Amino acid sequence: MAQKHKIVIIGAGFGGITMAKYFKKKNVDILLIDQNNYHNFQPLMYQIATGGLEPYSIAYPVRRIFRNQKNIRFRMAKVKSVDVEDKKIKTSVGSFAYDYLIIATGSKSNFYDFEGIKNILFPLKSIPDALNMRSFIFQNLEKSLTRQENESLEEILNIAIVGGGPAGIELAGALAEMKQYVIPKDFPDLDVSKLSINLYQSAPRLLKTMSDEASQKSLNYLQKLGINVFLNSRVTHYDGDELILADGSSFKTDTLIWTAGVKGALIKGLPKKSISRSGRILVDAFNKVRHSDSVFAIGDVACHNTEENPRGEPMLAPVANQQGKLLAKNIIRIINKKPIHPFEYKNRGAMATIGRKKAVVDLPNWKFQGTFAWFLWMFIHIISLIGFRNKFVAFFDWFTNYLTYDKPLGLILRPHKRK
Numbered sequence: 001m002a003q004k005h006k007i008v009i010i011g012a013g014f015g016g017i018t019m020a021k022y023f024k025k026k027n028v029d030i031l032l033i034d035q036n037n038y039h040n041f042q043p044l045m046y047q048i049a050t051g052g053l054e055p056y057s058i059a060y061p062v063r064r065i066f067r068n069q070k071n072i073r074f075r076m077a078k079v080k081s082v083d084v085e086d087k088k089i090k091t092s093v094g095s096f097a098y099d100y101l102i103i104a105t106g107s108k109s110n111f112y113d114f115e116g117i118k119n120i121l122f123p124l125k126s127i128p129d130a131l132n133m134r135s136f137i138f139q140n141l142e143k144s145l146t147r148q149e150n151e152s153l154e155e156i157l158n159i160a161i162v163g164g165g166p167a168g169i170e171l172a173g174a175l176a177e178m179k180q181y182v183i184p185k186d187f188p189d190l191d192v193s194k195l196s197i198n199l200y201q202s203a204p205r206l207l208k209t210m211s212d213e214a215s216q217k218s219l220n221y222l223q224k225l226g227i228n229v230f231l232n233s234r235v236t237h238y239d240g241d242e243l244i245l246a247d248g249s250s251f252k253t254d255t256l257i258w259t260a261g262v263k264g265a266l267i268k269g270l271p272k273k274s275i276s277r278s279g280r281i282l283v284d285a286f287n288k289v290r291h292s293d294s295v296f297a298i299g300d301v302a303c304h305n306t307e308e309n310p311r312g313e314p315m316l317a318p319v320a321n322q323q324g325k326l327l328a329k330n331i332i333r334i335i336n337k338k339p340i341h342p343f344e345y346k347n348r349g350a351m352a353t354i355g356r357k358k359a360v361v362d363l364p365n366w367k368f369q370g371t372f373a374w375f376l377w378m379f380i381h382i383i384s385l386i387g388f389r390n391k392f393v394a395f396f397d398w399f400t401n402y403l404t405y406d407k408p409l410g411l412i413l414r415p416h417k418r419k
């Protein structure tokens with residue numbers, strides 16, 4: 001009997017999970033590897049950072065996703081390198097051979113010139129990042145009540161967010177609502193007017209990848225919520241206590257949240273020529289890694305640049321899902337010696353929420369904002385969560401927040417100390 005083809009997928013994110021699911025009942029052996037034992041629904045991570053949801057609502061155990069899929073094995077391990085000649089990968093738990101390798105490792109924060117001080121910034125790329133941020137913000141609120149009258153509160157009650165994309169504005173909106181509805185009730189002896197939320201965006205508008213209407217409306221929403229939004233404002237220096245902008249102005253804060261950019265989470269060993277200048281893996285229209293054989297990349301880490309799309313596909317969950325599905329079909333077609341199909345992104349729209357009844361939605365033929373957009377945003381996010389329990393818990397938490405204007409507890413479960 002012919003041996004089954006060995007397909008190794010690195011990354012149990014959106015792309016990796018979609019792909020692995022497609023292989024159910026196909027005559028192949030799948031090895032899925034991730035450094036975590038759970039799938040993380042990143043679009044709702046800002047809710048963890050602000051106490052709107054608890055981690056178990058957006059994370060789901062990988063093993064449980066595949067309980068009923070017999071042809072898959074999962075290993076929790078960090079993949080260190082790939083040997084494309086020998087068709088092997090090296091991981092923290094040993095080496096594995098492959099016939100086809102799929103790299104679906106997503107992206108990591110790009111700190112640009114701030115790489116050297118990344119340990120004092122607060123990124124938002126993982127659940128531990130979100131928990132650190134939440135602990136630090138609540139620790140500062142506690143600290144503010146024990147400071148002497150002559151001591152300044154500025155540094156610990158000013159929050160700076162760098163980056164005006166969806167992650168930055170959603171986080172800013174949630175923090176503003178926390179300031180408005182939750183902190184006055186939980187910290188009655190704190191002068192809440194001293195807490196300020198400041199958003200710095202180097203570009204002239206927010207949500208650069210969405211329509212002008214979405215940018216303008218999100219700016220209005222944020223300003224209405226009392227957030228100080230600084231457009232055309234590039235942060236050039238930060239020492240842990242004070243940030244300095246390109247125009248020379250400065251701002252005191254010990255909480256600098258970094259949502260200003262991401263780059264591919266690369267694996268060592270790929271040919272140098274297959275890495276783009278923006279740190280992603282260059283692939284062809286079939287997601288095959290350039291200058292390599294039997295190695296493919298999908299999702300955030302992959303970059304297929306064409307003349308009309310010189311920076312590759314956008315780094316979004318639907319792109320990873322669509323690429324995962326098509327590549328799975330194509331691999332089965334390759335095994336069966338059939339022709340394969342090129343990838344074409346079907347853009348079904350983009351959305352972002354800024355707070356209660358405030359969201360912006362760009363569909364291909366319709367752009368709208370406000371309450372209906374907010375309900376649609378909630379609906380899409382709830383149905384996209386993995387597992388009935390996660391959907392139910394998120395729905396229940398949001399519904400009670402909606403009625404009570406309150407949020408879950410903002411527990412400091414694991415105090416955070418900046419390094």
Ligand SMILES: Cc1cc2nc3c(=O)[nH]c(=O)nc-3n(C[C@H](O)[C@H](O)[C@H](O)COP(=O)(O)OP(=O)(O)OC[C@H]3O[C@@H](n4cnc5c(N)ncnc54)[C@H](O)[C@@H]3O)c2cc1C
Nearest residue numbers: 011013014015035042043079105106299300315316317320
């Ligand atoms: C805060 C935030 C908000 C976002 N909001 C939205 C949104 O509203 N809408 C939207 O469409 N997109 C949003 N995105 C982007 C979206 O999450 C990504 O585009 C999507 O997750 C990409 O999927 P992926 O499969 O490529 O990678 P991921 O989902 O990131 O999965 C990659 C997986 O690879 C694993 N991994 C990485 N390196 C290794 C290694 N060396 N060894 C083993 N495992 C490894 C990781 O642990 C992870 O599980 C958001 C992202 C963030 C961070």
